[in-house]
Amino acid sequence: MSTVETPRTELTWPGEGTSRIPYAAYTSEELYRRELERFFYRSHWCYVGLEAEIPEPGNFKRTVIGERSVIVVRDKDGAINVVENVCAHRGVAFCRARHGTVKDFVCPYHQWSYDLKGNLQGVPFRRGVKQDGQVHGGMPKDFDPKDNGLNKLKVATRNGVIFASFDHGIESLEDFLGPDVLHYFDRVFDGRKLTILGYSRQRIPGNWKLMQENIKDPYHPGLLHTWFITFGLWRADQKSQMVMDAHGRHACMISRRNQGGASEVTKGVSSFKEDMTLNDPRFLDVQPEPWWGGPTAVMMTLFPSVIIQQQVNSVSTRHIQPVGKDAFDFVWTHFGFEEDDAEMTQRRLRQANLFGPAGFVSADDGEVIEFSQQGFRQRPEHATVVEMGGREVENTDHMVTETLIRGMYRYWRKVMEAGPVHTSTLAAPESGVAQSKERGRRCT
């Protein structure tokens, strides 16, 4: 039994509970490595994609969990498998295409081949080469292909969404999400077939947790996102609820749009401009959908890997892919539903102008995350203030609160401050992986 963790960096938490977060939580290389181990590679279901991305047998997509390259593939029986993109032989990150259709996986180096479940099926010259009546070389007699397959991950799908884990001892996806969060998950993903509208990819130079925190922060949209405020999509007094799972790690920000215009709450907001109208109002041609069931926007943060967005008619998953402690890739998959008519699809695409790296209300988020990281770097001994709405962790029915961020860090501390964890339950090999991921994920 071995441990992968070296002596520990201990943080000083200046406030009560998690109301002050040390900057070093975002800048320490050692803590980042521990986060990868404890959140991305163990005990947590990580998002890897949507079933609609790989509808047919043989379809695959390459993606990442934490910093590890993995392949999500539908096999001949229609089952979905997730395998690590590392050849059992020489560690080659063999899958280079980002998506495609295959009959099997073949590593280019020595042509070891695997079926779509990750089983080793072919080793060239395994029995050696016959020459002058003699057999030369070959694998040892006790070499067993069964023990030399690709690293297979545990897979869970729910209503078209695929999660995977390196940890085969993990609880069920349903238990992982908890009933309150699952309820909102099923609101979007209720079994309807999804259609993929496309991808958006950006690299944000900030620690990956800042994106989780951004979507756990209902205090900022009515202030930072002037566009939201100007056109009446978000106001601090709109009906809303903040809901967490029992651990405080996942959360939902649920809100109901009210009419725009001036009121008490817009008085203190310097950026609010009354009487602004769009030249082309189709950006906000909102069509309520029956499945909303009341709320007009529900933003879900599923810790650690994904955000599920429903903002009026725009729905997407946003995959968080950490790239070192100082940056993460943020991959948006916009989708619709099979029953959408052409007009609804067009509406979803048009409203996508609000989101993504150029979005009227999302470009701001990436920018402030970058600036936060810059501040953290220059004063690692300092701490952020997360006291809006008190110092406690609790669900609320208003948005003037940072309770969800405190909740996430309460959970973060519990996991990160636990003693070193033995890795015997981990299926993942520890070597050769970190080195190969950079090349593995960059190529198309």
Place this chain on the structure above:
Amino acid sequence: MNFETYQALLRFYTDYAACIDHGDLDRWPDFFLDDCVYRVQPRENYDRGLPLATMSLESKGMLKDRVYGVKETLFHDPYYQRHIVGAPMVLEDTAELIVSEANYVVIRTKPGEPSEVYNAGRYLDRIRRTADGLRFEQRLCVFDSELIPNSLIYPI
């Protein structure tokens, strides 16, 4: 295509790039017809026939709304853009319409930072001849760049 038309096309392309590089955003919608399409789209989506674009504007009104958003509502780091546009390849040339393509590279420079290649791609254009000169009916910016370095604020 005669020399004069090609000359006019080149000039239209260089005017467009100069307008954006000078930060003269208010003038940007004037390069387009009222009924127009402007889209900045990852090559990945374009090649796979996926409709999602990073920016997808369907009228001159939407272009004006984008300009308003950039100038008045979007919070972002300031930066310069420098467009290097290749010679246009003319695919179709009729009395009313020019269909052409051109490669482009956009270099971004933030205050105090070195310049960096920001976005590389090609323009796919449909250009109408009007009484006021050439105007875009469609400009698609299909970019190779796999990752947008954080955000994309100004038009390409």
